[in-house]
Amino acid sequence: MSFQSLHFLLFVGVVFALNRHFLDRIETRKNILLVASYYFYMCWDWRYAGLLLVISAVNFVAGRSIEASRTERGKRRWLAFSLMASLGVLACFKYANFFIDGAERLIAALGFAPDGPLLQVLLPVGISFFTFQSLSYTLDIFRGRERATDSFRDFALFVAFFPTVLSGPITRAREFLPQLEQPLPDSRERVEEGLVLIVRGFVKKIAFADVLALHLVNPAFAAPADYSPLFLLVAVYGFTFQLYMDLSGYTDIARGVAKLLGFELPQNFDRPYRALSVSNFWQRWHISMSGFFRDYLYFGIGGSKRGNVYLNLYVTFIAIGCWHGAGWNFVVYGLIHGSCVCFERWRRGRREARGLPATPQGPVARLCAILLTLQIVALSRILFRAPDLDSAAAYVAAMLRPVSDFAPFTAVGVATLVVAVLLHYLPRHLFAQTARAYLRAPVVVQGGVLAGLVLALLAVSPGAASFIYFQF
Template sequence: MSFQSLHFFLFLAVVFGLNRLLLRHADARKNMLLAASYYFYMCWDWRYAALLLFMSGVNFVAGRAIEASSSATVRKRWLAAALLASLGVLAYFKYVNFFIESAGQLLNTVGFEANLPLLQVLLPIGISFFTFQSLSYTLDIYRGKEKATDSFRDFALFVAFFPTVLSGPITRARQFMPQLEHLPKDDEKRMEEGLVLILRGFIKKMAFADVLAVQLVNPAFAAPSEYSPLFLLVAVYAFSFQLYMDLSGYTDIARGVAKLLGFDLMENFDRPYQATSVSNFWQRWHISMSSFFRDYLYFGIGGSKHGNVYINLYITFVAIGIWHGAGWNFVLYGVIHGSFVCFERWRRGCREARGLSPEPTSAGARLLAIFLAFQVVALSRILFRAPDLDSAAAYVSAMLQPVSNNAPFTLMGLGVLLLAVLLHYLPKGWFTRAAVAYCRAPVVLQGGAIVGLALSLAALSPGGASFIYFQF
């Protein structure tokens, strides 16, 4: 059930209506939302609802056992069981064939003829997101930062909540569970804010991400040898904005739908292409995912206080790369970002030792830093977009060894890309004021704006492509 489908709008209308009717009946309201969330997930593949339930059950039981025990050994065993079960399931569905292929290649390299059979495994949609979301609960209880809930129903709703179950944001229990314990009251302002977020999300997805994909990105990556280096470079930049508009658009819709139902979710993006370094980029990009790796992996293996900080950074960023996909291109993607983050950390230390500011201070230095950081982010995403290392190498080769002067730019493709860049770098306050103005407008004007926008998006959008992060 895609967010862009008529099925979803009918589903949301029913859920919204029932949620309003049950505002004074907390248990019935949560039961309805849980049933709706499982129905939403089962519309993608009903067989994997059991997997969602299993992940919820394992972490619910482990969380209660960890809190109930005063023995450090017992607590560690329950945590290990939750990690093994959750990450084991994730590894099986997402990485088993990658491991088999890599083992076969290694055996062939050392002289053995290996033709290892691959498993016929279908990746459950959203598995990376709901696995991390449920695990964060158990890890927080183990660290003493969260109390175990007595209600399996509430925890199952936290894990399966339909706006977030497919592509996040990865919500922490301490952000969401208190809202279930004390369900928010009816709030007209929150619903208006939710509607604005939904509208913004659909604009990002349909008017920007889908158009950039069709006009620039997909042709370039389908046959890079047929196009000029200029076209290929612009397509790389276009992909960076396609990816941002696609994922942040999904997040806006998810947050907007949650607000319509009375819940608040965290912001997931903070103008990432305004980052002055690769380190700063990861503080602004997909914040719920990057903060998960920071809090539970980087700090867990020692951070900057225990062990070698650079090794810890490399481990973290390779894990971030692999989380995005099972392939050596994603491993290299993580290595590149880890290398730049390590270099930036070393450079900041050198500057601080000399009594210099670790960050650029002048406007010119800041603009140069933003430009350079974006180049690293955008060019490394060739590895992200290409299906494998060989395809990525072929794309880079076509950029460096021009074999064609073909540059089929379209007015729509370039116009949408330039508008995306302009909107990204405009002051954030402009959009806040526009949202406030919409919320203050008469209902008739608000409705007219929605209808006009829907018609415009239907005319501009090249089709209902899936959100990119569904594959992760």
Template sequence: MSFQSLHFLLFLGVVFALNRCFLQRPDARKNLLLVASYYFYMCWDWRYAGLLLLMSAVNFLAGRRIQESADARGRKRWLAFALAVSLGVLACFKYANFFVDGAVRLVASLGVQADLTVLQLLLPIGISFFTFQSLSYTLDIFRGRARATGSFRDFALFVAFFPTVLSGPITRARQLLPQLEQPLPDSRERLEEGLVLVLRGFVKKMAFADVLAAHLVNPAFAAPADYSPLFLLVAVYAFTFQLYMDLSGYTDIARGVAKLLGFDLPTNFDRPYHATSVSDFWQRWHTSMSGFFRDYLYFGIGGSKHGNVYVNLYVTFVAIGCWHGAGWNFVLYGLIHGSCVCLERWRRGRRAARGLPAEPQGALPRLAALPRLAALLLTFQIIALSRILFRAPDLGSAAAYVAAMLKPVAAGAAPFTAVGLATLLVAVLLHYLPPRLFEHAARGYLRAPAVVQGGAIAGLALALMAFSTGTASFIYFQF
């Protein structure tokens, strides 16, 4: 059930109307949302609804037992149980073929022919997201940052909540469970904000991400040898903005739908291409995912206080790379980003050792305009070029793309289209314009009469249909 489909719009309309009817009946409301969430997930593949239920049951049980355990050993046993089941299931579905293929290659390199059957397992959609969301609950209870809920229904709804189950944002239990136990007061402002977020998300997805994919990204990555280095470079930049528009568009829709239903979800992006370092980028990009790895993996293995901080950073970023996919291209993607973050940390340490003031993080407000612009452009180049590994299906394809970019400039075609270039230019401009302009526009829309608002929605829908290149799924569904 794609967000862009008529099926979803009808589904959302029914759920929204019934949810409004049940605002004063919390139990009926939660039952409705739980049934709706499982129906939504089963529309993608009904066979894996049991897997979603299993993850919920395992972590609900482990959370209760951890809280009830009187000794540290018992708490650790139940945590190990939850980790083993959750990560074991994730590894089985997501990485089994990668390890089997690696074993075959290793044995073959030793001169032995092995016939190991590659498992034909269909990757359950959203498995990385609902696995991490359910595990965050168990880990928070183990660390004393949250208390176990007594309602399995509430926890099952937290894990399966249909706006977030496929691609996040990865919501912590302490963010959503209290809203289930004590509903937020009904608010017209929240409904209006939700509608604006949904509309913004559809614009990002259909008017930007899908258009960039159709006109620039897909042709370039399908046959890079056929195109000029300039076209291939522009396609890399286009993919960088396609990925942002695609995932942030999904996040906007998810947060907007949640607001329409009376829930607040965390933001997931903070203008990531404003980053002036790779470290800064990861504080702005997909923050619910990067925050999970920071809090539960990086700090869990020692962070900057225990062990070698650089080893801990490398482990974390390689894990982030592997979370995105089972392939050496994703391992290398993590190594590149980990190396940049380690280099930036080493440089900060050298400045401190020499008695120099620490460089401010984030937007680097004290830097002059030119050095700040140089830092922003350098960071963007690193992010964009590393995305070749992200977009290519494997390491060999990524190497072929880079090789095509390095061929003589005159070789290959450059089939730029006015629509593709204009879309990329507008995407860049929108990303770097001051956010207050969008806030003013949203407030102006909300202050407009209902007739004007309805006309604007109708006009926007017609425009999106005109620009639509189909109902391409969101990129992060594959993760």
């Protein structure tokens, strides 16, 4: 069920209407949302709906058992069961092909050839997101931050809630489950805000992410040796903003649909390319994912209080890299970001020891910090976009050792990148003012603006491309 399809729009419309009709009948409303969520997931791949159900059941049982255990040993056993089952399934589906390919290369290096094609495992869509979302529940119960729910139906809905199941935001149970028990007051303003978010998300995806991919990113990464270093460099910045527009666009749609249904989801982005450091970037980028690794991995292995803080940071960022994909390019991606964060922490400590401010002061210093951080983030994206480490190295080599001066820039591609950059750095209040002006306008004007925007999106749309993070 593509988000850019009539099927999705009709689906959301039907679920919204049913949800509104049964707003005062909480149990019926929950049943409708659960059925709708599983229907939505099965439209992507019906074979893995059972996997979604199993992950939910494992963590529901583990959560209740952790809370019921009277000994610390018993709690740890049930937590270990939850971790091994959930992470084992994730590793099996997400990293099996990596080890299979490695085994195939090893066999070939030893002079043997496999008798037949080796097994390739199909990755269930959204598995990283719903696995981590369900794990956060059992980990919070173990730490005493969450009470176990008595309703498997409610927990299953929390894990499978269709706006978040594919690409987040990774929502904590303490944020979502109370909204099932005590629904937020019905609000016309929330519905209007939801519509604005949905429209903004589609604009980001169709008018920016997909256009940048078509005109800059895909050609450059398909055959980097065919293009000039300038075109390859611009394509790197193009991918940097494509990725942001793609994932933040999905998040806007997810949060908007949730608002239509009466739920509030956490914010997932805070102008990440305005970050003053790589550390600050991870406080602004994919906040729900980076927050998960911070709270449950970094703090879990000691953080800055136990063990070596730099080793703990490296472990966390390598895990973040590997979460994005099974490949050495993602390991190196994590190492680069981990090294930057470790250096920044060391430098911040040195400055504070000398009585100097930890962050850049003054507009020039702040601008330089933003530009430096953007370069590190953008260039490391080559590892993120390339299919493997060799392809990333080939891309960098083409940038450094030019063999072509071919630079097929298009007016649409360059203009889209320029507008994306400008929108990212414009003051936030301008967007809030525009949204308020739209919501205050007469219904006829709102409908006309919306119709014109839809027609414009259809005109510039290069086709229904899947969201990038669906592969994770």
